[in-house]
Amino acid sequence: xxxxxxxxxxxxxxxxxxxxxxxxxxxxxxxxxxxxxxxxxxxxxxxxxxxxxxxxxxxxxxxxxxxxxxxxxxxxxxxxxxxxxxxxxxxxxxxxxxxxxxxxxxxxxxxxxxxxxxxxxxxxxxxxxxxxxxxxxxxxxxxxxxxxxxxxxxxxxxxxxxxxxxxxxxxxxxxxxxxxxxxxxxxxxxxxxxxxxxxxxxxxxxxxxxxxxxxxxxxxxxxxxxxxxxxxxxxxxxxxxxxxxxxxxxxx
Amino acid sequence: xxxxxxxxxxxxxxxxxxxxxxxxxxxxxxxxxxxxxxxxxxxxxxxxxxxxxxxxxxxxxxxxxxxxxxxxxxxxxxxxxxxxxxxxxxxxxxxxxxxxxxxxxxxxxxxxxxxxxxxxxxxxxxxxxxxxxxxxxxxxxxxxxxxxxxxxxxxxxxxxxxxxxxxxxxxxxxxxxxxxxxxxxxxxxxxxxxxxxxxxxxxxxxxxxxxxxxxxxxxxxxxxxxxxxxxxxxxxxxxxxxxxxxxxxxxx
Numbered sequence: 001x002x003x004x005x006x007x008x009x010x011x012x013x014x015x016x017x018x019x020x021x022x023x024x025x026x027x028x029x030x031x032x033x034x035x036x037x038x039x040x041x042x043x044x045x046x047x048x049x050x051x052x053x054x055x056x057x058x059x060x061x062x063x064x065x066x067x068x069x070x071x072x073x074x075x076x077x078x079x080x081x082x083x084x085x086x087x088x089x090x091x092x093x094x095x096x097x098x099x100x101x102x103x104x105x106x107x108x109x110x111x112x113x114x115x116x117x118x119x120x121x122x123x124x125x126x127x128x129x130x131x132x133x134x135x136x137x138x139x140x141x142x143x144x145x146x147x148x149x150x151x152x153x154x155x156x157x158x159x160x161x162x163x164x165x166x167x168x169x170x171x172x173x174x175x176x177x178x179x180x181x182x183x184x185x186x187x188x189x190x191x192x193x194x195x196x197x198x199x200x201x202x203x204x205x206x207x208x209x210x211x212x213x214x215x216x217x218x219x220x221x222x223x224x225x226x227x228x229x230x231x232x233x234x235x236x237x238x239x240x241x242x243x244x245x246x247x248x249x250x251x252x
Numbered sequence: 253x254x255x256x257x258x259x260x261x262x263x264x265x266x267x268x269x270x271x272x273x274x275x276x277x278x279x280x281x282x283x284x285x286x287x288x289x290x291x292x293x294x295x296x297x298x299x300x301x302x303x304x305x306x307x308x309x310x311x312x313x314x315x316x317x318x319x320x321x322x323x324x325x326x327x328x329x330x331x332x333x334x335x336x337x338x339x340x341x342x343x344x345x346x347x348x349x350x351x352x353x354x355x356x357x358x359x360x361x362x363x364x365x366x367x368x369x370x371x372x373x374x375x376x377x378x379x380x381x382x383x384x385x386x387x388x389x390x391x392x393x394x395x396x397x398x399x400x401x402x403x404x405x406x407x408x409x410x411x412x413x414x415x416x417x418x419x420x421x422x423x424x425x426x427x428x429x430x431x432x433x434x435x436x437x438x439x440x441x442x443x444x445x446x447x448x449x450x451x452x453x454x455x456x457x458x459x460x461x462x463x464x465x466x467x468x469x470x471x472x473x474x475x476x477x478x479x480x481x482x483x484x485x486x487x488x489x490x491x492x493x494x495x496x497x498x499x500x501x502x503x504x
Contacts, residue, residue: 016458018294020283021427021471021502024276027299031272042270044306047279047297050456054296077437078457079444117440136466152459175273185329188369192331204302205330206268207404214388219273250273 006169008034009066010045011058013083014073014151017047025153026072033160039169040068050074055086063090063146068167073151075140077117083148084141088125091143098124101139108137132162171223176232177250180239183207184216190238191218198231200224208252217252258421260286261318262297263310265335266325266403269299277405278324285412291421292320302326307338315342315398320419325403327392329369335400336393340377343395350376353391360389384414423475428484429502432491435459436468442490443470450483452476460504469504 010030016022027045034040043066048054055074062069074083088095101122105114114122121138124130131140131147133155140149140159149159180187184205195203201222208215218235222228232248239246262282268274279297286292295318300306307326314321326335340347353374357366366374373390376382383392383399385407392401392411401411432439436457447455454473459466470487474480484500491498 015454015456015473016471017279018283018297019287019425019427019473020280020294022458023280027269028272028275031270035271042272043301045270045297045299049295076457076459078440079447080456115437115441117444118437120440152461154461173271175271185367185370188330189367192369195331202267204267204332205328206274207328209404209406219268221267221271 004170005041005043006039006068007043007066008040008068008070009062010042011055011062011069011071012045012047012073012151013050013055013071014047015049015080017073018049026151026156029153029157030070030072030160033157033164034068034167034169035172037164038167039172040167041169041173050080050082052082052086052089055083056090059087059090059146063144067145067169069146071146071148072156075121075138075148075150077120077138081120084120084124087143087146087148091125091127093126095123096126097122098128098130098141100130101141104137104139131159134158134162173221173223174225174228175250176220176228177248178218178232178235178239179247179249179251180216180218180244181246182216182239182242182244183214184218186242187216187218187235187239187244190242191235194231194234194238198227200227201231203231206252215252217250219250256422257293257295258291258320259295259318260292260320260322261314262294263307263314263321263323264297264299264325264403265302265307265323266299267301267332269325270301278403278408281405281409282322282324282412285409285416286320286419286421287424289416290419291424292419293421293425302332302334304334304338304341307335308342311339311342311398315396319397321398323398323400324408327373327390327400327402329372329390333372336372336376339395339398339400343377343379345378347375348378349374350380350382350393352382353393356389356391383411386410386414425473425475426477426480427502428472428480429500430470430484430487430491431499431501431503432468432470432496433498434468434491434494434496435466436470438494439468439470439487439491439496442494443487446483446486446490450479452479453483455483458504467504469502471502
């Protein structure tokens, strides 16, 4: 991998993910979107509970370490939605009514008005810039390099779409894969030699069990497409020599 | 939640999860297993890349913070399987051949013998205790409160099963759920009052979109089943008053 990668960290906030009740769908989507649309590489993800101190500490640690931080979850109207207030504390600013967000909610709720719990969704850390929510209006927000998004996948995805031009990375990482019909340990020595030879490529080997037989997907990742094609061909030919019946593509 | 909870952290090690290629299936399984079988609560999860320094730092931070740490991934035979060596460095011990693990592999591979890459799977940090792998033999291991498991879900699950009597927690957390046919913001005030009244229960509200209508699942979590039943009944009755057409159970 290039040293110049633009990096991101995702912080998934929610007891429901940690309890096993809800299976996260945002990590894989965000990782793919950031790479393909923005050339940004997801380098770490944390799943943390709805506990203020944990949110503050995690956000403050990660915003120093990574170019971009995204959080998902905890920005709804209920008592357990404490993300926005915690982020305000992380940045040492007040959590206050954001007039523009308030207008959006007043328009959304119409003549019924905005009750005090709904109004929580119009509060942001002082100085936050809103992130549009085309689905259900209650916005996310940005504080410096921290983007605070909804946890519901369809809303998170719409927010990301509205952000993509302001998230600036480098070249997207591309992949090539060769699937082998033999245990990865048979080709492990050759893969190590290839990794030593080609530093610009990240070579991963991912074993699988398929219909009772062991196999492996060898996945090559790099921003250099010509190099990827060359090394994928070498993996393929090596696998033929070793009797691995390779196929191009990730068919694991 | 009780102050006396026994806590765990999961560290998922692998570029393939962070790239979005592979969707993690271990978090939800581990969370449920630890709670149901051991009375241990998963309190944080990190997904980190196959980078030695990141593994060392994450393991050392988390083994101080949590009663148990589990890692998944990176213990196979290929060059990118660097978990065991990194854990040795985290504990400041050598990474060396574990005679018992070597015997297991020799038996598994039979007359073909164990090649040098396969032998990597018989190396552990000095002093490690093996964790049985009934599926493909190459063992996991334990160093103090850190359990190092395979990434492949079927193998990880079998390893957990073999460990369950040595992971000792408290009472399992039980849940009750009430599903509402209205936006969570309508009941948000009442839920806040209930949460303030019943500190022994963790009340979560999880919005969903179903056939174009917004709804919410109110999920109550506690080790106290009688209290759960009482508060679930109160949520149910409150929801009826508010016109939320509640149902017991998590039907979101």
